[in-house]
Amino acid sequence: MMYWTTITLFGLAGPVAALIRFQCSQLVVERLDPLVTPGQVPSPHVHQIVGGNSFNATMNPDKDMPGESTCTTCQFSEDFSNYWTAVLYFKSRNGTYQRVPQRSNAGFEGTTGGGMTVYYMQDPLYDTAQKSKVSAFKPGFRMFVGDVNARTKQEAARFRQLTYTCMENAGSREHETVSFPTHVCPYGIMTSVRFPTCWDGKNLDSPDHMAHMSYPESGTFESAGPCPATHPVRTSQVMYEVIWDTSKYNIKEDWPEDGTQPFVWSFGDETGYANHGDYVFGWKNDALQNILDTSCYAQSCGGKQQNIAAMNKCAGIPKTVIEDIGEGTWLVELPGDHRSEESRH
Ligand SMILES: *[C@@H]1O[C@H](CO)[C@@H](O)[C@H](O)[C@H]1NC(C)=O
Ligand SMILES: *[C@@H]1O[C@H](CO)[C@@H](O)[C@H](O)[C@H]1NC(C)=O
Numbered sequence: 438m439m440y441w442t443t444i445t446l447f448g449l450a451g452p453v454a455a456l457i458r459f460q461c462s463q464l465v466v467e468r469l470d471p472l473v474t475p476g477q478v479p480s481p482h483v484h485q486i487v488g489g490n491s492f493n494a495t496m497n498p499d500k501d502m503p504g505e506s507t508c509t510t511c512q513f514s515e516d517f518s519n520y521w522t523a524v525l526y527f528k529s530r531n532g533t534y535q536r537v538p539q540r541s542n543a544g545f546e547g548t549t550g551g552g553m554t555v556y557y558m559q560d561p562l563y564d565t566a567q568k569s570k571v572s573a574f575k576p577g578f579r580m581f582v583g584d585v586n587a588r589t590k591q592e593a594a595r596f597r598q599l600t601y602t603c604m605e606n607a608g609s610r611e612h613e614t615v616s617f618p619t620h621v622c623p624y625g626i627m628t629s630v631r632f633p634t635c636w637d638g639k640n641l642d643s644p645d646h647m648a649h650m651s652y653p654e655s656g657t658f659e660s661a662g663p664c665p666a667t668h669p670v671r672t673s674q675v676m677y678e679v680i681w682d683t684s685k686y687n688i689k690e691d692w693p694e695d696g697t698q699p700f701v702w703s704f705g706d707e708t709g710y711a712n713h714g715d716y717v718f719g720w721k722n723d724a725l726q727n728i729l730d731t732s733c734y735a736q737s738c739g740g741k742q743q744n745i746a747a748m749n750k751c752a753g754i755p756k757t758v759i760e761d762i763g764e765g766t767w768l769v770e771l772p773g774d775h776r777s778e779e780s781r782h
Pocket of ligand 2: 529532533
């Protein structure tokens, strides 16, 4: 499969494909969500956040993020955007929870807290030319994808490409599923979050943080399907890859006796159908557009870049919410009074 080949060569043997792909170290892990619950301290569930260090509970759309951040945990040093997802917990047989650590993608070892890999794609990952014209996002732009309340395949069906990969090794990319893998994944579980790629051209945000964006009218992003008239502006596809290092929890004797899988999102979802991601744009000036206007690949995409040591130096900002989030400890319930639901079988 070409996707596999591209990633393998790209990640492990140097760049051959044409796309923006970079790693970010962990900025902070805590209960804040300036997009969905701005100003609320703490937010309902735990997130892991990367990007510019001006991240906080408020973050008004008129806030000049590039101007307020003094550093970023991402490799492109002019990218002060914030990217975040929920975090994964392991539920033990006695009902207690522990946060599953993260690991970086191959080739980016040493990033604090594992962090995540971010992509901005003009064309699908396996298209090495990356020539389509796409617009960068505007200052103040933000978006969300997924449904925190989805617990069935049907409820998750309106989203494309919010997936899991059960990783045998660092290069595993095949057999993506929309619910949690049901068996042991030796290297870990990768979460992939892909945002829609058609913008209405007017609104920087919308009440559900999704309505200003759309999937192509027909076909898919991968098949270069046209954007609908309501959302005519073709943007790059933003994708996150987060690897949950489940290796500590791969002992089958510790898994539920009824044969179900033991992982649960920080908001209580045991199915995986509620996979979601948050994005707040914050590239400085035209830095993103300039890169998107060149056919290029990752580290050779120009722009200003920093090394992992500099990314890590920006990581670990002071927490606003001080609480035990189960990093090495065992919690009686998930932070925010969530209990995982009974699996629906
Ligand atoms: C968030 O940052 C803004 C702008 O820097 C600041 O005015 C505000 O007080 C901060 N809010 C919190 C909760 O830290
Ligand atoms: C619950 O299970 C975990 C993992 O097996 C264990 O470390 C912990 O001590 C247990 N806690 C209680 C209260 O039994």
